[in-house]
Amino acid sequence: MSLDDRKLEVLRAIVEDYVETQEPVGSKALVDRHKLGVSPATVRNDMAVLEEEGYIRQPHTSAGRVPTDLGYRLFVDRLTRIKPLSPAERRAIERFMVGAVDLDDVVHRTVRLLAQLTRQVAVVQYPSLSRSSVRHLELVPISTTRLMLVMITDTGRVEQRLVEMPGPVHDGDVWDLRRRVNEKLSGQRLADTPPLVQRLVDECDDPERRVTMACLASVLLETLVERSEERLALAGTANLTRGGVLDFQGTLRPVLEALEEEVILLKLIGDLEPRTTRVRIGDENEIDNLRSASVVSSGYGPGTTIVGGLGVLGPTRMDYPGTIATVRAVARYVGDLLAQN
Amino acid sequence: MSLDDRKLEVLRAIVEDYVETQEPVGSKALVDRHKLGVSPATVRNDMAVLEEEGYIRQPHTSAGRVPTDLGYRLFVDRLTRIKPLSPAERRAIERFMVGAVDLDDVVHRTVRLLAQLTRQVAVVQYPSLSRSSVRHLELVPISTTRLMLVMITDTGRVEQRLVEMPGPVHDGDVWDLRRRVNEKLSGQRLADTPPLVQRLVDECDDPERRVTMACLASVLLETLVERSEERLALAGTANLTRGGVLDFQGTLRPVLEALEEEVILLKLIGDLEPRTTRVRIGDENEIDNLRSASVVSSGYGPGTTIVGGLGVLGPTRMDYPGTIATVRAVARYVGDLLAQN
């Protein structure tokens, strides 16, 4: 059985009211608050159908109805017109972001901005290394057998690593290393570098040089692909406490735990498609600790490319249209900002 | 009136029991659990005195007693023998920290370690810039009018900033700038640099050079002293939920809010004295949001110098002896680690 227009309208009304009041909504209250043009009894029949189809449920017999994850899903997919941001919000974004001096600054401002606008927990992923290109590699001698390797990417990220050399290296050697490495790797996408690094080693004729280069290469590979591939910023944890402890079925515990795991967060805001805002509701997150949470996320980057993700996390009972609009707007803004550099 | 030994013993017993059970402790239970050698009635008299002096209080008439901030203070100052770490804990520290590859890594591991060992919220401050020295300054051309300034300190911190130049600079200019800047600033403590930077500008004869240098200098000053002077890492927020919502009088809200403010956190673990572990109990933090929280903190650094602070935050009802021991041990360990570089 498919749902006719009125039933959808009823579902929308239920979602909207429930999101606002945080209380199960009954048929009487519904017709009072929304001009549905039918009687409570009719609405009750519709509700019975909606419940049968799994879009809403009753906490107890003879209580009002509450949307299920499936109900929110339908609401988001078919009943939501994204509201444009208010001028005030647009201005807030401007004001907040203007004057950011470097990438760290941009990310931190963004995450706070998101948390503030949506009044929820915000997550911003730093531009992913694997999707960036090498702009410059710098080698700085720290001691005779130690070098500091600094990598700067086109997205503005700066990564550093200490390199322990097998034997003493002279200034001239450092020079040479720096030149070779940059010649080979500058401008390359990080994802493409591993074979190039290997080639760097192979091209060394002098056996001593070769050892040195091999040592550098191994650290290089680690830095480029394996370690700290991703970094994250988080803000707005305090927003979890809004609405008492009612959301998140009693304890914040599991949610806070999940938020401490980088791996989990990356899963939440990773794998995004260009120019779309993704919504994951409750179970769809496939993470036990976040059964009662929803995540709205979006990729960002210059133009239509994606260099990283950002998003917000809140109770399944959240203002989806507003949140989606905000996340989308912020993602776009950050993308444009990055494009300017 | 001063407190005799038995009264102090009673206070200690109250604190220990309350910390363990989280429930007001009565006279009967006290004599049962601790061999005080006197009757409940006697203990009651002692309690009356302790209450009068402000060390304990009754949540309601005819309930057990609960320590006040003052009571904890006395407990920490006079009744605590710091327990040495268990071998298991020592091993945990070893195992956790071994293989840290750079400063970021060290800080992140440390903060997680602290959170895990104390089962509380942990904060670690990155080595403070103002207490570090410049090891090397690097200038990397990004475009004709843009340079990336990278500063490496002796504590391993790496700070970067984009410098917008007034006009195009050539490779030769960059060379010259790099040399001058490093000659003047390498090895200097950051706190001492501002006048030196000024001198750098004054020493430029060529007016064009001077403009360029002035531009670099202003960014340099910002990087060196003003901005992002301090960085922090945080972990273990989920531990706030242990003990139900009983600690922190109902809501985590204010605590979570406070934890999001870098300024507040810095105040909590700042201004430390060498080789001591500081305990701030409840109101002593002088932050409204943290009325029911205590902070145990310690400075760390190579030898007896301090380059940064670290600490943990938990309910006033916490295991002080254990926490103090752990914080101290971790601080020392991190200090030694830093000394090795």
Added chain:
DNA sequence: ACTGGCACTCTATTAGCGGGAGTGCCAGAG
């Protein structure tokens, strides 16, 4: 100076009892 006894206070728990909101179903009207 300490102890046992005793009366008192206050809390937390439990049970019982409407009130009320909301439902499902049904028969009747359009």
Added chain:
DNA sequence: CTCTGGCACTCCCGCTAATAGAGTGCCAGT
């Protein structure tokens, strides 16, 4: 076929009252 009003039923929530229990303060006695 769809919608509506009516009605009986269910269950939650909040209120009150009663009870048990823990703990206290005080006092008289050792």
